[in-house]
Amino acid sequence: MLQKLRDQTQSTGFKILVVAIILVLTLFGFGATNLFVGADPELAQVGDFEITQNVLAAETERERRRVLAQMGPEFDPSSIDRLQLQQYVLQQLISRQVLYQTTAELGIRVTPEHVNEQLINSPAYQIDGQFNEQIYRQQVQALGYTPVAFVEEFTNALSAEQLRTGIEGSALMTDWELGELIRVINQRRDIAYLPLTIDLFRERVNVSDDEITLRYNEEQSAYMTELLVDAAYLHLRTSDLAADPSLEVTESELLSLYEDEKAAALADEQRDSAHILIQVNDDRGTEQALQLITEAQARLAAGEDFAALAAELSEDPGSANDGGALGAVGKGIFDPAFEEALWALEAPGDVSAPVLSSFGYHLIRLNEVVIPEYPAFEEQREGLEQRVRQTKAEDLFVDRALELERAAYDERFSLDETAARLGLEVQRVARVGRNAPGEDTLMANPAVLDALFGSAVLDGANSDPVELGETELVILRVDEQYPPEPIPLEDIADTIREELIREKALAEIANAKESGLARLQAGESVAEIAESLGSSWQSHTLLSRAGGGQDIPPAVRTKVFELPRPAPGEKSVDAVELINGAALVTVTRVVQGDINTTTDAEVAEIRRLSADRVGRYDLQGFFSAAEEALNVTRPAS
Numbered sequence: 001m002l003q004k005l006r007d008q009t010q011s012t013g014f015k016i017l018v019v020a021i022i023l024v025l026t027l028f029g030f031g032a033t034n035l036f037v038g039a040d041p042e043l044a045q046v047g048d049f050e051i052t053q054n055v056l057a058a059e060t061e062r063e064r065r066r067v068l069a070q071m072g073p074e075f076d077p078s079s080i081d082r083l084q085l086q087q088y089v090l091q092q093l094i095s096r097q098v099l100y101q102t103t104a105e106l107g108i109r110v111t112p113e114h115v116n117e118q119l120i121n122s123p124a125y126q127i128d129g130q131f132n133e134q135i136y137r138q139q140v141q142a143l144g145y146t147p148v149a150f151v152e153e154f155t156n157a158l159s160a161e162q163l164r165t166g167i168e169g170s171a172l173m174t175d176w177e178l179g180e181l182i183r184v185i186n187q188r189r190d191i192a193y194l195p196l197t198i199d200l201f202r203e204r205v206n207v208s209d210d211e212i213t214l215r216y217n218e219e220q221s222a223y224m225t226e227l228l229v230d231a232a233y234l235h236l237r238t239s240d241l242a243a244d245p246s247l248e249v250t251e252s253e254l255l256s257l258y259e260d261e262k263a264a265a266l267a268d269e270q271r272d273s274a275h276i277l278i279q280v281n282d283d284r285g286t287e288q289a290l291q292l293i294t295e296a297q298a299r300l301a302a303g304e305d306f307a308a309l310a311a312e313l314s315e316d317p318g319s320a321n322d323g324g325a326l327g328a329v330g331k332g333i334f335d336p337a338f339e340e341a342l343w344a345l346e347a348p349g350d351v352s353a354p355v356l357s358s359f360g361y362h363l364i365r366l367n368e369v370v371i372p373e374y375p376a377f378e379e380q381r382e383g384l385e386q387r388v389r390q391t392k393a394e395d396l397f398v399d400r401a402l403e404l405e406r407a408a409y410d411e412r413f414s415l416d417e418t419a420a421r422l423g424l425e426v427q428r429v430a431r432v433g434r435n436a437p438g439e440d441t442l443m444a445n446p447a448v449l450d451a452l453f454g455s456a457v458l459d460g461a462n463s464d465p466v467e468l469g470e471t472e473l474v475i476l477r478v479d480e481q482y483p484p485e486p487i488p489l490e491d492i493a494d495t496i497r498e499e500l501i502r503e504k505a506l507a508e509i510a511n512a513k514e515s516g517l518a519r520l521q522a523g524e525s526v527a528e529i530a531e532s533l534g535s536s537w538q539s540h541t542l543l544s545r546a547g548g549g550q551d552i553p554p555a556v557r558t559k560v561f562e563l564p565r566p567a568p569g570e571k572s573v574d575a576v577e578l579i580n581g582a583a584l585v586t587v588t589r590v591v592q593g594d595i596n597t598t599t600d601a602e603v604a605e606i607r608r609l610s611a612d613r614v615g616r617y618d619l620q621g622f623f624s625a626a627e628e629a630l631n632v633t634r635p636a637s
Contacts, residue, residue, distance in 0.1 A: 041053045043055075043056055043090065043634075043635050044090065044093070044094055044632070044633055044634050044635060045631070045632065045633045046093075046094055046097035046098055046101065046630055046632050047097065047101045047630040047631070047632075048101075049097045049101070051090065051093050051094065051097075055093070056086060056089060056090055056093070059089050059093060060082070060085055060086045060089045063085060063088075063089050064077075064080060064082075064085060067080060067085075068080075076445070076446075076447070076468075077469060078447055078467065078468075079446075090634075090635075094627075094632060094634070095623075096160075097630075098623065098626050098627055098630060098632065099160040099163065099164075099623075099626075100156045100159075100160060101630060102163065102626040102629075102630070103156070103159045103160050103162075103163050104159075106163065108159050108162055108163050108166075109155070109159050110155060110158045110159050110162060112155075112279075112281070112359070113317075114158065115151060115154060115155050115158060116317055116318065117317065118154075118158060119131075119151075119154070120317060120318045131318060164619060167615065167618055167619045167622050168612065168615030168616065168618065168619055169615065170615070170618070173607060173610055173611055173614065177610075178595065178603070178606065178607055178610070179595045181606060181610055182593045182594070182595045182598055182603070182606060183592040183593045183594070183595075184592075184593065185545070185593060185606060186544070186592075186593025186594070186598060186602075187544075187545070187561070187590060187591065187592055187593050188542040188543060188544055188590075188591040188593075189542070189543050189560060189561065189587050189589065189590050189591070190539075190540070190541050190542065190543070190587070190588045190589040191539070191540050191543050191556075191560040191585065191586065191587050191588075192526070192537045192538060192539040192540070192585070192586050192588070193537070193538050193552070193553075193556045193560075193576075193583045193584065193585045193586070194516065194526075194529070194530055194533065194535050194536070194537050194538075194583060194584040194585075195535055195538065195553075195578070195581065195583050196509045196512050196513055196516075196533065196535060196581050196582045196583060196584070197509075197578070197580045197581040198502060198505045198506065198509070198580050198581050199580070200534065200535055200581070201505040201508045201509055201512075201581070202501050202502075202505045204505075204508060204534075205501055205504035205505055205508060207497050207500045207501055207504070211500055212489075212493055212496045212497055212500065213489065215496050215499070215500060216489050216492065216493075216496055220486060223486060223487045223492050223496075224484040224485060224486055224487060225484050225485050225486075225487060226433045226434060226435055226436070226484060227433065227434075227453070227481065227482070227483060227484055228431045228432065228433045228436070228481075228482040229431075229432055229433075229452065229453075229458075229478045229479075229480065229481050229482065230428065230429070230430050230431065230432070230478070230479040230480040230481075231428065231429050231432050231443065231452055231476055231477070231478060231479065232415055232426050232427070232428045232476070232477050232478075232479050233415075233426070233427055233428075233429075233442070233474050233475060233476040233477070234404065234408070234415055234418065234419055234422075234424045234425075234426060234427075234474065234475050235424070235427060235442070235472075235473075235474050236397070236400055236401060236404055236422075236424065236472070236473050236474070237397075237471065237472045238390075238393045238394055238397045238471035238472070239393075239471070241393040241396050241397055241400065242386075242389045242390055242392075242393040243389075244393070244396060244423075246396070247389055247392045247393065247396065249385050249388045249389060249392075253388050254377075254381065254384045254385060254388065255377070257384050257387065257388060258377050258380055258384055261380075262374045265372055265374050266371065266372065266374060269330065269331075269369065269370065269371055270328040270329055270330045270369075270370040270372075271328065271329065271330075271342055271343065271345075271366060271368070271369055271370065272326075272327060272328040272366075272367040272368040272369075272370060273326050273342055273364055273365060273366055273367055274306060274307065274310060274319070274323060274324035274325045274326060274364075274365045274367060275310070275314070275316070275319065275324050275326060275338075275362045275363060275364045275365070276293070276296055276306075276309060276310045276313055276314045276324055276362065276363045277314050277315050277316040277359065277360055277361070277362050278292045278293045278296070278313070278314075278315060278360050278361045278362075279315045279359060279360040280356075280359070280360040280361070281360075286356065286361075289360050289361045290354060290356075290361055292313075292361075293354045293360075293361035293362070293363060294354060296309060296313050296363060297351075297353070297354060297363055300351060300363065306323070306324065306351070306365050307323025307324060307325075308323070310323050310324030311323055311324075315360070324365070325367075328368070328370045331343070335357040335358055335359065337355055337356060337357045337358075338355060338357045338362060338364065341353075341355040341362075341364055342364050342366065345364070345365075345366035346366075347366070348366055348367055348368050348369070349365070349366070349367075350365070350366050351363055351364065351365045351366075352364040352365075394471065397471060400422060401465065401473055403421075403422060404418065404422055404424075404465070404473075404475060405464075405465050405475070407421055407422065408462045408465075408475045409462070411462065412461055412462055413460050413461060413462070413477075414462075414477070415462060415475065415477055418475075428479065429443055431482065432449075432452065434449055434453060437449065442474065445466075445468065447466050447468070448466055448468075448474060448476065451463040451464065451466045451476055452476050452478065457476060457477060457478055458478060458481065460477075460478070461477070462475055462476070462477045463475055463476040463477065505581075506581070509581045509582050510582070512533050512582075513575045513582040513583075513584065514575075516529050516533055516575070516584050517573065517574070517575045517584060520573040520584060520586065521573060526586065529584070538551075538552075540552065542591060543557075543560070545557070545561055553578050553579075553583065555576045555577065555578055555583075556576055556578075556583055556585055558576075559574060559576040559585050560585050560587050563585070563587045565587075565590040566587055566588060566589070566590070571586045571587060571588045572586065572587040573585065573586050573587075
């Protein structure tokens with residue numbers, strides 16, 4: 001039943017759908033901006049919509065949680081730049097409101113039928129290709145939203161998408177413009193390049209032992225070992241505190257939790273139902289809909305089958321083909337009027353009188369009242385104890401974390417007394433470096449390394465607590481330092497030799513490139529230039545911008561299509577830097593692309609890509625004008 005979704009789905013659970021359905025939100029993001037109220041400092045204004053500090057803070061937190069959920073449990077939450085995330089979210093809020101308000105001003109609104117179709121076909125809410133109510137509920141609730149406003153937001157986004165596609169789709173390209181574009185895009189060139197690489201020139205340079213020794217002595221600081229330290233740390237984790245002997249779990253606590261969980265589970269009564277919907281819409285008023293549903297009610301009273309009648313008459317596309325079946329759901333899902341009528345039915349098989357909801361008139365049949373079974377206390381005991389301990393461990397963690405921080409600060413230059421006081425073990429790891437964290441996985445954490453190699457800790461003090469998520473922290477200190485030492489010359493000589501060879505080879509290449517280009521420009525034979533430089537020209541006939549010559553360095557391909565078209569019998573020449581050296585390049589012939597020799601598929605694709613590009617420019621211009629019309633204000637930079 002899609003009517004229920006239209007009342008329950010306006011929150012930012014909508015993000016789950018946008019990837020599959022709405023391209024506009026790839027550009028502009030999403031958030032339940034209409035859910036926030038309250039008097040707090042205003043940060044930005046879009047038309048009559050205020051983006052306040054509370055609005056931005058709440059939306060930023062939601063975006064942070066969404067990022068964490070996408071990245072997985074191994075992702076370090078501290079790596080998220082909160083300020084940068086907040087700035088991003090603010091722009092999304094502004095962009096979205098500009099689109100929504102402009103769409104409303106222009107009277108662009110998608111029909112309820114289209115909204116229903118998009119929802120029912122969203123892969124986000126399907127199992128084996130079928131819409132699944134439970135999946136929907138889980139996804140919305142997992143994001144912490146009540147199902148009260150989803151469809152209105154969804155409708156706004158679909159309407160904004162319609163505006164976007166309308167603007168981008170209106171971009172036109174004449175046949176003449178297309179022909180000129182193809183002349184450039186499908187251009188072919190006869191090119192050649194002479195590679196001057198380090199591998200080619202390295203054999204032409206010599207590096208003496210004296211040069212290696214001189215470099216070693218002059219740049220001694222570059223050939224040092226890194227600073228290493230012996231680290232000590234205290235590691236406090238909620239998971240360890242669950243077994244703390246100070247935590248006592250009583251029988252009464254287990255029974256209380258059991259009764260609470262049992263009551264909550266049993267209170268979640270579900271009702272399996274079916275319905276017949278006659279919509280109230282632009283083409284049909286309430287009186288007409290009531291007349292039609294009353295006729296359906298009379299046919300039921302005359303003995304006709306409910307499922308057959310639903311398949312014939314119901315205008316709910318999500319359930320009509322299944323005899324009106326809605327499945328078993330709990331409260332808080334359906335339209336309030338629909339839900340009240342359903343829960344008023346007493347026995348399976350009962351059918352309601354006509355019920356008016358915001359979507360039309362319904363006849364509702366109760367198929368079954370589903371009361372969940374709940375396991376006995378003894379079956380749950382182990383899990384109950386774990387949950388009680390976990391809750392107590394989380395509370396204890398907060399207290400212990402504060403105590404640990406105070407104790408480590410008071411002790412300042414040791415962790416032994418702090419460890420004894422809190423019943424922790426001082427753990428030690430030897431010879432840790434920023435680039436050599438060793439086998440202790442904790443030492444590989446960037447936040448831990450930053451703390452360990454901070455100036456105060458290197459001076460002997462204990463570190464500030466390093467939070468590793470919400471239920472784990474560590475305090476560190478340095479027991480011993482191993483200052484950088486010169487790497488023996490014999491251990492580093494080969495590395496220095498390669499450095500010098502590369503430097504000399506690049507210097508030779510620079511001279512060769514400069515002289516070779518001057519000789520090309522003077523008209524000297526390319527064969528003579530290649531022979532004198534000890535390299536060979538690499539030639540390619542009718543090279544395209546994207547195809548052929550896969551071995552051509554990207555910088556060469558870019559350069560040859562930047563060179564001017566040569567006069568007949570002449571050539572355009574230049575030089576280009578490469579990752580491993582340089583190259584001389586020549587262009588001897590240019591053949592323009594021809595629309596008449598381009599396949600229909602290629603022409604269609606070029607037309608589409610060009611129209612898309614023009615459409616994006618049009619959309620950017622439209623969006624800028626809309627921002628100006630709405631008097632968008634932003635925080636001062």
